[in-house]
Amino acid sequence: MTDNESVPISKKTTTDKQAPGRRGELLATAAEVFAAQGYTATTVRRIADAAGLLAGSLYYHFDSKESMLDEILSTFLDELWAGYDAVLAARLGPRETLEALVTESFREIDRHRAAVAIYQREAKDLAGRPRFGYLAESQRKFERAWLGTLERGVADGTFRADLDVRLAYRFVRDTVWVAASWYRPGGAHSPEEIARQYLSMVLDGIAVRT
Amino acid sequence: MTDNESVPISKKTTTDKQAPGRRGELLATAAEVFAAQGYTATTVRRIADAAGLLAGSLYYHFDSKESMLDEILSTFLDELWAGYDAVLAARLGPRETLEALVTESFREIDRHRAAVAIYQREAKDLAGRPRFGYLAESQRKFERAWLGTLERGVADGTFRADLDVRLAYRFVRDTVWVAASWYRPGGAHSPEEIARQYLSMVLDGIAVRT
DNA sequence: TAACCTACCAAACACTTGTTAGGGAAGGAT
DNA sequence: ATCCTTCCCTAACAAGTGTTTGGTAGGTTA
Numbered sequence: 001m002t003d004n005e006s007v008p009i010s011k012k013t014t015t016d017k018q019a020p021g022r023r024g025e026l027l028a029t030a031a032e033v034f035a036a037q038g039y040t041a042t043t044v045r046r047i048a049d050a051a052g053l054l055a056g057s058l059y060y061h062f063d064s065k066e067s068m069l070d071e072i073l074s075t076f077l078d079e080l081w082a083g084y085d086a087v088l089a090a091r092l093g094p095r096e097t098l099e100a101l102v103t104e105s106f107r108e109i110d111r112h113r114a115a116v117a118i119y120q121r122e123a124k125d126l127a128g129r130p131r132f133g134y135l136a137e138s139q140r141k142f143e144r145a146w147l148g149t150l151e152r153g154v155a156d157g158t159f160r161a162d163l164d165v166r167l168a169y170r171f172v173r174d175t176v177w178v179a180a181s182w183y184r185p186g187g188a189h190s191p192e193e194i195a196r197q198y199l200s201m202v203l204d205g206i207a208v209r210t
Numbered sequence: 211m212t213d214n215e216s217v218p219i220s221k222k223t224t225t226d227k228q229a230p231g232r233r234g235e236l237l238a239t240a241a242e243v244f245a246a247q248g249y250t251a252t253t254v255r256r257i258a259d260a261a262g263l264l265a266g267s268l269y270y271h272f273d274s275k276e277s278m279l280d281e282i283l284s285t286f287l288d289e290l291w292a293g294y295d296a297v298l299a300a301r302l303g304p305r306e307t308l309e310a311l312v313t314e315s316f317r318e319i320d321r322h323r324a325a326v327a328i329y330q331r332e333a334k335d336l337a338g339r340p341r342f343g344y345l346a347e348s349q350r351k352f353e354r355a356w357l358g359t360l361e362r363g364v365a366d367g368t369f370r371a372d373l374d375v376r377l378a379y380r381f382v383r384d385t386v387w388v389a390a391s392w393y394r395p396g397g398a399h400s401p402e403e404i405a406r407q408y409l410s411m412v413l414d415g416i417a418v419r420t
Numbered sequence: 421t422a423a424c425c426t427a428c429c430a431a432a433c434a435c436t437t438g439t440t441a442g443g444g445a446a447g448g449a450t
Numbered sequence: 451a452t453c454c455t456t457c458c459c460t461a462a463c464a465a466g467t468g469t470t471t472g473g474t475a476g477g478t479t480a
Contacts, residue, residue: 022427037335041250044468056469057428065468095417121331124391125247150416159416167399167407168416170392171385178384181334189377197377205415206360206369206378207305232457254438266440267458275438424479429472436467443459450453 023061026051031072031114039069039122069118070131076115077138080108088145094153095203101146102176102199106191109180116180146173172202233271236261241282241324249279249332279328280341286325287348290318298355304363305413311356312386312409316401319390326390356383382412 029051033042044065045055062068087100109116119135127136147169153159159168175198183194239261243252254275255265272278297310319326329345337346357379363369369378385408393404 038248038250040248054429059469060427125251157418160418163411163416164407167404168411170389171408171411172416174388175381175385178388179380182380194377197374198381201373201378201381201412201415203415203417205411205413206373207413208367208370209419264459269439270457433470
């Protein structure tokens, strides 16, 4: 296993991804292709085509196809957890925490659409491999954050007590993250607007109150 | 339909699928592997292993790997639409139609878990290929059924008018179908029970009414 | 000038992929 | 006993896979 050399922190570039220079560009296009076709269905020659070079040349920048995927996912998760941890550290009430987590999630989808789509598709299979152990760890943290918030809300009367909390957790989680499969940045709605509407449905339902 | 154990080379262990004879058995195991690893990530040798024969022998039963996928998906969709059409033909009110569609969906997930998981993963890419054109057609029918029901509900005051209907459609659709990724038949909840809870959340929200 | 670094290409490598061809064992029907 | 059908195996095929090696053009530094 090669040690990850320190990933340079960056400023914003033209694409959505970070990481400066050629390496960052290549990662961004790789993420795009992975998201569109799936990881295993994507050949390195396809990535190279999209980036405008030959397949072998990718190995000047990366150890392997797998290490590209690794870097894409870990970079995304690092930024995701920076946002989540900030929300959780604020120690808001259950409802406000839920709202902040959902809003933050849609912001991440907006910024890392490709990475989120890849994560959705491949995380389940990858979490088993040792190299991607951080995916399983992230999923546990994820569950603790969301499930804990829901349980706090049930305890203090914010959320309904007659629902299976675990079911509600999966409901909220999936509801938010599958949006990455159809969301396109620059569309009609901003991430915050989508978050607002989603929260309205999740919290109050789509039926008219009688 | 209880003892659905075993992993390796089994002969009986009928899974959820039907279809008689050896062909049906092979399709069921193929669906299981496709669902677990993804279509392109699955090799025909892996399917053959799980079924207890050699890769080449699969071609006595099927034309190609793709035709296995085709048969799995089209069989599932045929049965799905039989259920949906029955619901729609009943011409219930918007709320009752929604409830019936959701319940029917969870029943299909219960019966065709593997096929649904495959559909979720691969439909987007496959819909482009001519052979799988029925996937795109099915998606259009799907959208008409759900979106139409929501619009009828907004028109007659059943559903909230202050929500983006298209967003609500994706919300409901995704909420229901991603359940196939974690649902396991024979679990704690019956399909009907899960449908009831999901409907409760979608219609009335998870927040306590004040 | 020479040395060096970055970013790439051209060509091959070993391996895996889906698929095919020919053959044969078992069993029922004739 | 013969035929036929069903089901599978052995052995290979060409195409495609991720990856490696050696080389090179152009810019920067010494």
